[in-house]
Amino acid sequence: MSDVTPPAPRPEEVGRAGRFLFWAGIGLLVLWVLVPIWFLFVNALSAPSEVTSFPKRLWPSFDMASLQFFWNFQGVTRALWNSVKVAVLTMILSIGMGAPAGYALSRFDFPGKEFFRVLVIMTRAFPLPLLALPLAVMFIRTGLDDTVLGLALVHAMLALPFAVLITYSLFSGIPVELEEAAWTLGCTRFQAFVKVVLPLALPGIAASAVFAFVISWNEVFAAAVLTIENRTLTAFLLQSLNVSPLPLKFAGGAALVLPALIFIFAVRKYLFAMWGIANR
Amino acid sequence: MAEIAIKGVAKQFGDFTALHSVDLTIADQEFMVLLGASGCGKTTLLRIIAGLETPSQGEVWIGDRRVDHLPPRERGIAMVFQNYAVFPHLTVFENIAFGLRMAKLPQAEVTRRVTRTAELMHIEQLLKRYSGELSGGQRQRVAVARALAMEPDVILMDEPLSNLDALLRLEMRAELKGVLAESKTTTIYVTHDQVEAMSLADRISVMNGGYIVQADRPTQVYRNPAARFVGSFIGNPPMNFLPAQGTGDGRWQVAGQVFDGPKVEAAEFAIRPEDLHPAEAGLDAEVRVVEPLGPHTLVTAEVAGQPFRAVLESDRAISPGDVIPLAPIPDRIRWFDPDTHKAIQ
Numbered sequence: 001m002s003d004v005t006p007p008a009p010r011p012e013e014v015g016r017a018g019r020f021l022f023w024a025g026i027g028l029l030v031l032w033v034l035v036p037i038w039f040l041f042v043n044a045l046s047a048p049s050e051v052t053s054f055p056k057r058l059w060p061s062f063d064m065a066s067l068q069f070f071w072n073f074q075g076v077t078r079a080l081w082n083s084v085k086v087a088v089l090t091m092i093l094s095i096g097m098g099a100p101a102g103y104a105l106s107r108f109d110f111p112g113k114e115f116f117r118v119l120v121i122m123t124r125a126f127p128l129p130l131l132a133l134p135l136a137v138m139f140i141r142t143g144l145d146d147t148v149l150g151l152a153l154v155h156a157m158l159a160l161p162f163a164v165l166i167t168y169s170l171f172s173g174i175p176v177e178l179e180e181a182a183w184t185l186g187c188t189r190f191q192a193f194v195k196v197v198l199p200l201a202l203p204g205i206a207a208s209a210v211f212a213f214v215i216s217w218n219e220v221f222a223a224a225v226l227t228i229e230n231r232t233l234t235a236f237l238l239q240s241l242n243v244s245p246l247p248l249k250f251a252g253g254a255a256l257v258l259p260a261l262i263f264i265f266a267v268r269k270y271l272f273a274m275w276g277i278a279n280r
Numbered sequence: 281m282a283e284i285a286i287k288g289v290a291k292q293f294g295d296f297t298a299l300h301s302v303d304l305t306i307a308d309q310e311f312m313v314l315l316g317a318s319g320c321g322k323t324t325l326l327r328i329i330a331g332l333e334t335p336s337q338g339e340v341w342i343g344d345r346r347v348d349h350l351p352p353r354e355r356g357i358a359m360v361f362q363n364y365a366v367f368p369h370l371t372v373f374e375n376i377a378f379g380l381r382m383a384k385l386p387q388a389e390v391t392r393r394v395t396r397t398a399e400l401m402h403i404e405q406l407l408k409r410y411s412g413e414l415s416g417g418q419r420q421r422v423a424v425a426r427a428l429a430m431e432p433d434v435i436l437m438d439e440p441l442s443n444l445d446a447l448l449r450l451e452m453r454a455e456l457k458g459v460l461a462e463s464k465t466t467t468i469y470v471t472h473d474q475v476e477a478m479s480l481a482d483r484i485s486v487m488n489g490g491y492i493v494q495a496d497r498p499t500q501v502y503r504n505p506a507a508r509f510v511g512s513f514i515g516n517p518p519m520n521f522l523p524a525q526g527t528g529d530g531r532w533q534v535a536g537q538v539f540d541g542p543k544v545e546a547a548e549f550a551i552r553p554e555d556l557h558p559a560e561a562g563l564d565a566e567v568r569v570v571e572p573l574g575p576h577t578l579v580t581a582e583v584a585g586q587p588f589r590a591v592l593e594s595d596r597a598i599s600p601g602d603v604i605p606l607a608p609i610p611d612r613i614r615w616f617d618p619d620t621h622k623a624i625q
Contacts, residue, residue, distance in 0.1 A: 180332050181365035183352040185430065186382030195378075199369045 044254035048247035070251035079236035089152035090216035098163025106171035159212035170204040282433030289338030315477040316487035358427035364419040366411040373407040397425040508621040517589040535584040550614040554591040559607035
């Protein structure tokens, strides 16, 4: 205990310190996301010789040699096409199953509802490596191994919990009175869903579909285990780039990140709208 | 033409009984208000009539059709919701036209009806807007216009004014009354606001604990409550109740005064606060609080240890601590059975 208490900071000082912390925090978060992306693109878009050089240029030299080599690399285009097919199928499967489940969770009371919700999240807690061997055996028996559908099924399982929970909160944000009003105005349950709920939920559903796409696009473990000939881009890169020179790795990385970035950027507005859709 | 008959309708939610075997008939073109505190079952009853809730027991008839197993769209009803439920993704025009399009009316008829109801509700300049660009009062108008455009047999309203501010509520109340009287539809209107109920209704059904306690004209409900609950729920301030001792032959002693009453075993004395006036002799009221309200003065007092309120002329000076004798108007005195709480005729 000291007799002299330090003078209390003046309010404007506290305000200034708070503002500094606020912007510092924001700056840190922005750098956290942007620096790796910048690093990736600078190296991918520079000449192979520049990749190992230091200091880095702020702006790449737009030398396409690495990308060109990567693009002409045996099997890349095929793997890319496989990735797109699997991701689209994952998107369709996870929304096709997840949205009805989300709707049921938000609109109906049924026994075991809470348990079901926990179960949905629990599927994410189950380690995929543990599942990989029995799954591979089962897929070989049913002929699903090394197929686009087989991999999409596994990816859909990974994306489903998100699809269910996102659409659940989405549908919960749409007042049930809107549906009831539609029923009294001549709609069947299904018509009310199509004419009232769906238009309001569509942005959010699109966002969660994109999310499913990105999950599938980035997934590497199941893709590597369950496919041999029909590799997706991630699995293909894991296999081949391991042994490739550094510039090629950066080019591959950029090719992987770009579609995900563009997609998320395109739906960013809807991702924000997801929580603000309520009664407007 | 739509008379509504509710026959023995009951509703249980799990162990909770929201409605106990309710019987009610609503005449064609009648304005019926279901009035009660929250949780009394009024909204449940309305939703059962609308088809948004299925009754556990009983029948609902609209016109000469039994409707309790029909979906809402086949009942010939339109509903106005407490939170308006204006579709946010459609313009005001498309909101009002929604039901008409579902009914596959020709475009000319849709336009005609939308224009007419929009004019009726004074929202014709808002037809191109979205609900996000409207105020609460405007949304409410859209919701009513949407219901009226259907030209339904029955309009159901679930506390339509409760989300509006006081001034707007007053304005909308008068407007609703005019519009609905003109539309000649049967109306069922749910509210917890007794002033709204009194001012709008042809008849009021007062509900409590899942029962309809009384269904009658507003003045009857006010003057002759069928049960103690009605007297204590309706009226601001509510009815005063005092215990009474029978002295035989239909004479009752209440707080030292003797009144003529019913010839029964036991009874409770009741009087409305405005049916009292200061007199030479009367119920001795010990004044606790005096609230001058302008035209009247509200006096909160105690009579024989019971809380007691009186609405008196404001020209009389009264202060807390005074003991004033209050004489009830004899033909306004009501008697209730202290066990069943029902009115004694």
